[in-house]
Amino acid sequence: MNADQPLLTLTDISISFGGLRALHNVSLEVRRDEILGLIGPNGAGKTTLFNVITRLYHPDSGAASFSGRDIFRLRPHEVITCGISRTFQNLLLFNEMSVLDNVLVGLHTRMRSGPLACALMGRRARSEERGMRQRALGALEIVGLAGAAAQPARNLPFGHQRLLELARALASRPTLLLLDEPGAGMSTQELDGLIRVIRRIHEQEQVAVFLIGHTMRLVLGISHRIVVLDHGVKIAEGSAQEIQNNPEVIQAYLGKSEPHAAS
Amino acid sequence: MSPRRWPPWLTPAIRWGLLALSLALIPLLLPQYPRFVLSLSLVNAIAALGVNLSMGYAGQVSIGHAGFAAIGAYTSAVLMGRLDIPFWVTLPAGAALAGLLGFLIGLPALRLSPLYIAMVTFGFGQAISYLSLNWISLTNGPNGLTVPPITLGSYAFSPHSFYYVIAAVFVVLLWVARNLVGSRLGRAFIAIRESELAAQAMGVHLAKYKTIAFAVGAFYGGVSGSLYAGLSEFVNPDAFVFLVSVLYLTMNVVGGLGTLTGPVLGALIFTVLPEILRPFAEYKEFLSGGLLLAFLIFSPRGIVGMLRQAAEGMSPRLKLYLLPLAPSTTDER
Numbered sequence: 001m002n003a004d005q006p007l008l009t010l011t012d013i014s015i016s017f018g019g020l021r022a023l024h025n026v027s028l029e030v031r032r033d034e035i036l037g038l039i040g041p042n043g044a045g046k047t048t049l050f051n052v053i054t055r056l057y058h059p060d061s062g063a064a065s066f067s068g069r070d071i072f073r074l075r076p077h078e079v080i081t082c083g084i085s086r087t088f089q090n091l092l093l094f095n096e097m098s099v100l101d102n103v104l105v106g107l108h109t110r111m112r113s114g115p116l117a118c119a120l121m122g123r124r125a126r127s128e129e130r131g132m133r134q135r136a137l138g139a140l141e142i143v144g145l146a147g148a149a150a151q152p153a154r155n156l157p158f159g160h161q162r163l164l165e166l167a168r169a170l171a172s173r174p175t176l177l178l179l180d181e182p183g184a185g186m187s188t189q190e191l192d193g194l195i196r197v198i199r200r201i202h203e204q205e206q207v208a209v210f211l212i213g214h215t216m217r218l219v220l221g222i223s224h225r226i227v228v229l230d231h232g233v234k235i236a237e238g239s240a241q242e243i244q245n246n247p248e249v250i251q252a253y254l255g256k257s258e259p260h261a262a263s
Numbered sequence: 264m265s266p267r268r269w270p271p272w273l274t275p276a277i278r279w280g281l282l283a284l285s286l287a288l289i290p291l292l293l294p295q296y297p298r299f300v301l302s303l304s305l306v307n308a309i310a311a312l313g314v315n316l317s318m319g320y321a322g323q324v325s326i327g328h329a330g331f332a333a334i335g336a337y338t339s340a341v342l343m344g345r346l347d348i349p350f351w352v353t354l355p356a357g358a359a360l361a362g363l364l365g366f367l368i369g370l371p372a373l374r375l376s377p378l379y380i381a382m383v384t385f386g387f388g389q390a391i392s393y394l395s396l397n398w399i400s401l402t403n404g405p406n407g408l409t410v411p412p413i414t415l416g417s418y419a420f421s422p423h424s425f426y427y428v429i430a431a432v433f434v435v436l437l438w439v440a441r442n443l444v445g446s447r448l449g450r451a452f453i454a455i456r457e458s459e460l461a462a463q464a465m466g467v468h469l470a471k472y473k474t475i476a477f478a479v480g481a482f483y484g485g486v487s488g489s490l491y492a493g494l495s496e497f498v499n500p501d502a503f504v505f506l507v508s509v510l511y512l513t514m515n516v517v518g519g520l521g522t523l524t525g526p527v528l529g530a531l532i533f534t535v536l537p538e539i540l541r542p543f544a545e546y547k548e549f550l551s552g553g554l555l556l557a558f559l560i561f562s563p564r565g566i567v568g569m570l571r572q573a574a575e576g577m578s579p580r581l582k583l584y585l586l587p588l589a590p591s592t593t594d595e596r
Contacts, residue, residue, distance in 0.1 A: 054464060080466040092461035094454050096521070104447075105454045109466035111447045115475055118446035119439045125446065168465065 005068075007032045007176055007208050008084075013052060013062035022048045023059070023232045030176060035202055035209040037223030039216075039243075041252055044229040046212045047089055050178050054079050054086050066176070081109050085174035087165040089181045089212070095154040099145060099164055102153050103136035106171035110135075139171040140164075142204070143197050159190040163197065170201060177201070179211040183218040191215065195222050220244070228252065279438065286430045295423060299494075302426045304534040305433040306490050311514040311526035312440050313483025317365075318512075319520035320449060321476030322456030323372060324381040327388025328511045331361040331484030333395055333503035336492040338485070340408040341401060350413040350493055354432075358485035365481020369474035388508050395500040407499025410492045422494055429490050436483060440523055443479070452476055453521075506548065513555045519565030528566055 006029035013026045023045045030036050038046050051057045053064065055076040064071045069082055085106070094102050111132055117125040140146040143163040148156060153164060162182055169177060182198070183191050195218060202209050213219030219226060220240045228236040228243060230252040236243055243249055290298045310332050317323045338357030342348040348356075368387055372380050395402045402408065413420045413428075420428065443449045451472045454462035463469055492498045514533050519525025537547050562569055 056460075076463045077466050077468045080464065086464055088461065088464075092458040092464075094457035094461065096457060097450070097453055101450055101453075105450050105462065105465050105467070108447060108451060108454075113447050115448055115479075118443055118448035121442040121446065129446065172466070 011063045015059040034224040037219040037226040038212045040229035045232040083175035085169040086178035093153045100149040106168035139167040143167045308527045308530035310487035311530045313480040314511045315526045317476045317480030321452035325384045327384035329503040329507035330388035330391035331481040332488030334361040335485030335488030336498045339489040339492040340498040354489045357489040361485025362478045362482035366478040369477030373470040519567030522567040525567040
């Protein structure tokens with residue numbers, strides 16, 4: 001595969017729910033070596049776009065190609081196998097499981113043991129289990145949670161739960177990581193930690209990151225490029241600087257300016 | 264990675280050894296009838312473990328598990344009585360048939376909400392109940408079937424010595440359940456229970472694992488039924504009515520859903536208690552129903568959950584003695 005070719009290409013994605021047009025002809029690319037930010041006011045269709053990529057919604061029209069594969073032919077559980085992993089805006093952890101087991105579920109598709117092997121736990125199943133535990137611990141180390149591996153996930157403080165979800169998504173070594181508002185509800189201090197972690201993941205694991213952000217601090221501080229959605233339509237794309245000076249973006253966020261104030 | 268909860272000498276091997284040893288020795292201290300009750304407890308514990316695997320771990324409600332036990336029991340009784348097939352063949356056959364039916368029941372489960380899954384399993388239990396009553400040419404209807412004595416070579420088991428067969432099967436199935444719970448499969452089950460959306464995003468094929476959960480739970484039910492037939496030497500529809508399914512559920516809720524010790528403890532309680540409270544037999548359902556409600560309202564995590572909670576603030580030394588009763592999934596390996 002050509003390195004210059006984008007990792008993910010979305011072409012003219014449209015989807016509506018009832019009468020509501022959630023996405024309209026959205027096209028964008030995620031490159032192999034970038035962190036791409038996605039911003040937009042509430043209800044702009046950001047999470048809907050993620051749900052389309054991860055096959056929770058089937059679009060009315062449009063095409064999506066990931067490393068040359070048509071992802072709209074995949075079923076939801078197959079998405080991670082081709083290298084796309086995600087986190088959720090509203091934190092969907094397996095609360096009653098230990099921190100380590102949460103990450104091990106992230107390695108589900110990397111394990112081979114079938115039901116019978118799991119029932120008998122022979123030598124091969126046990127050695128696979130051991131290897132995967134090491135790998136899961138490695139993912140926890142990257143986000144700085146290795147010390148909490150044995151705790152139940154529900155006992156973690158909120159900011160750490162977000163990091164755990166990140167580790168779980170990361171464990172399968174995806175080539176594209178979709179992060180849905182990873183910093184939501186975090187303090188400024190936690191946010192700075194998160195920025196460092198995402199940068200480190202991006203560089204060390206060589207994974208492309210596509211992230212939705214509510215907080216400008218996170219998205220502007222970390223993204224190489226930014227895409228702006230408003231009412232399901234892409235209104236701008238470019239560097240942080242370009243986005244901040246784009247009149248359409250300002251208008252989408254702050255509303256239409258009065259004629260006399262504009263001059 | 265985590266501090267050890269108990270000294271290294273108490274390794275899993277030793278714990279399993281202790282379990283096997285106590286199961287082997289305890290009956291020597293018991294007169295015949297209590298030993299029969301203990302056998303029955305273990306038979307019920309196997310069925311309760313099955314309910315627990317589908318419901319406690321994978322979150323797929325089952326209120327028709329007596330149906331799977333009936334499949335196992337009638338498979339053994341019919342094959343042994345009519346075709347002279349040895350018990351040792353009918354046991355896996357009954358379990359496999361129950362497992363297959365569990366798989367088929369699980370197929371529609373993907374599209375149904377929990378309430379409707381409960382109704383499907385309920386309907387299945389009722390259907391099996393009516394079949395066993397009315398398919399007289401096969402089951403001999405309400406009069407039931409006598410199960411021929413179980414032999415191994417020239418040795419014929421009595422209900423007395425059959426205890427050891429039950430205990431051995433119980434230990435193996437408990438060990439298998441422990442393996443499953445701590446494996447890729449068990450984690451997929453729990454993940455589905457905790458968040459289907461996240462499980463799916465991590466690559467868990469929901470339909471596949473839900474049907475596997477039903478099949479495994481049903482398999483345990485089939486084994487339990489087949490052993491029941493061997494123990495009681497008689498099978499009739501009364502043994503597998505709806506209330507029995509509810510009882511399996513109650514054992515889990517009171518013992519602790521989603522734990523391995525819970526259903527075993529629950530089975531022991533709800534098999535032994537009615538025997539002790541025989542003079543008040545007509546209040547039996549009232550008692551188990553009352554306990555079910557009380558635990559659902561006040562302690563949905565059951566006895567094991569209560570113990571775990573109590574242990575959280577305890578000194579490491581006290582934990583050492585208490586926690587083996589209530590191990591969590593992470594320290595069970």
